[in-house]
Each structure stands twice: as structure tokens, then as C-alpha cells.
Amino acid sequence: MLEVIPAPVPGLDLHREYGHHQSPAIRAGGLIFCSGMVAINPETGEREHGTVTSEARRIFENLNLLLESAHSSLDRIVQVHAMIYHRIEYDVLNRVYRQYVPNTPPARTVMSVQIEAGFKVMLEVIAAAETRQAAAMTHARQVIDRCSSDADGSRHSDLPLSPAIRAGDFVFLSGMAAIDPATGEPAGATVAAETRQILTNMGELLKAAGSSLAKVVKVNVLIYSMLEYENMNSVYREFFPVDPPARTVCGAGLIGSHKVEIECIALA
């Protein structure tokens, strides 16, 4: 079962405020997947650009509101992708960060990426829900084989990775680039075309794994420049017409000549 956690206060509805095609958080399989959060005023929805310290404080306060509305809390956070605009502020981030997770802090990876709208900090969080359905499915680790009979050209790579793995309650997908399934060659010249090709392939891959786009809980979009955000977003929303997954978008150096790369976690 997949459940959308609505914005606990009006300002945190970034879909309404800024057209971001994402739910604030999704609860599924005992975990709460939050969209990447930036410093937003929870009442007015206004962006509050500041220092790494002030932005991180605001994010943690909002995260606290969001998680408590889902009967979880900051001390139940499992994993954080802490994104900062420049690595030089690593110590600054740590100083404010530790105040909010003083005991048994979450697993964390700090990444220096390009963040939307010139923000300095974005936190992407997975937290533990309070309880878990005892009857939930738990699959052993099962690789969705790129050599299976229904695998198309987009999965035929000689890279040492599996396109998808089903494990526990979820299906995990590798980061996908725009590949033409008929030829196995890179497809699409623009961010919009690449996004369309990737999400089309993603739908097929999820189907092969016994899941579907409608069961996606969390999406990470890597894009070569955040100036192309809207070109991605406009196509993206066609693929998730209702209750879109939690999502994080950031600007990062991609491997190869691709402009977009998308990974996701879906319910099995």
C-alpha cells in the first residue's frame, strides 16, 4: 500500500506553490520517503534564501512538521542525502545539522550539487514509519535480468549493474539514461525528449519487475543544469497524473553525454 502524506501546512505544498510535480512525502513498506526539501516559509510558501545555517534550520523545522504529521519524527530518520551548493560549507552544515539529530544520527551522504532557485541546502530524507504492516510482502533479493526474453535494447548494456532488483517490499532501479529500446543507442537531443524516453523505458522496466509507474514512491532526477528544470518537469507530469511520487531534482555532473538521468524506488 502506498499513501501520500499531504503538506501539514499550506506553504509546504510545493506542487501548489511552485508547480513541482511531487508529493511532499509517500509512506510505503514501513518507510517514509520525503521529497527533497529546501528553505520554505511553512505559512506563506515563500522561499527563504539565507546562509547554510539558516536554510538548514528552516528545513529541519519543516521536516519535523512533515514527519510528525506522518506519526514519525526527526529521530526516526534513516538516511539523508544532504545536498549543499559548495563543499567548502561542509563544516558549517555539520554544526547546525548535529543539533537536530543529536543521538544516533541517520546514515548520510553529503553531495555538492546545483540546487533549485539558488538555494544553498537541500535535504532528502527517508524515515522509518512508526509501524509496518506485518502482512507486507518480503521478497528475497531478485535481479530483474537484462538478458530476460522481454528485455528491450535499453537494458542491454555491458555495465556491471542490474537494471532493477526486487528486494523486501520494494523494487530498486538503477539510474536510467535515454536509450532507444529498439536500437540500444542514446535517444533524444533535448531534456524534454530524454525525459520522455527515460520514463517510457522506466514504465516498461517496472512492469517487467511486477510493479508500475503508479507504484513508484521516490524519484531522483539528475539534470545537467537546473536551468532546464521546467523542460523536465513539463514532460514528467504526464507520466504521473495523480498522486505523484516524492521527488528530488538536482543539477549534477552526469556520466557520458546525457542531459538527464532518473532513478526510482517503487513498491514491489
Next chain:
Amino acid sequence: MTERLLRSVIEPRNPKLNVSRNANLPHSPGIRVGSYIFLSGMGPVDPVTGGRNLGPIAEQVRQTLRNIAHMLESAGSGLDRIVKMIVVLADATDYDEMNRVWREFFPIDPPTRTACALQLSNGNGVEIECIALAGESPS
């Protein structure tokens, strides 16, 4: 029927690899919740000295993957139970070399993976994080 979901910290048996404790950083080496283990991003830390092993990129990737194996084994899991990895390279041109080492560690049924190139600190050429299934490795 619902069960209370426990959240616990995972630590490496080798204290030299407990980077967050040794450097007083605000993260845990790993967290277990339900059927999953989430590890923090790891770099090429030398398991004997606790310092950084900043040799050629292949050796850095190898060292980091060995450290991940140690961390998972400390929690009763293992490399063969990893489901998802993120690889951050300081230099995108190291991608092929990283893949070469990857094949040594994951000859069959490799984990899902996303790679990208970002600025790293302390001279690290690579940083890797993963999600694995908890529980005993079959081998």
C-alpha cells in the same frame, strides 16, 4: 496486523573504519530498519591506519568496496545482499576504471547503481553509499 518498526545503528567491527565517530561527524556509519540497511557514503579509508588511501582511482574504489563489505558483514549482511548503490566520482573520466573494479566485486547479479560526478573533499576520488537487505548472506 502491524508491528512496531525498530531502527538501530550499525557500526563496523574495525573501529578505524568508524569515520563518523573518529572525526566527530553527525552521522551514523549505517542504520538498520526493517529488512534494510542504509550505509552512509564511504570513501577509501585505510583499515589499518584510519587515514585516507589516496592512491590510483582503481585502488580507491577497491578499498571503498572492501570497507563497505566489512561494514555490511559487521551487521550480518554482505556485498551479495546490496540492492542499490550510488557512486560519486570526483572526475567523470574515472568511470571506466571504476567499472573495471566493479566487475571484480560484483561478477554476477550486480546491484542497481547510479553514478555521477561531483566535487568531493579531502582529495577523495570516489565516495559510495548503498542500501542492502539485512540478514545473513547465504554464502
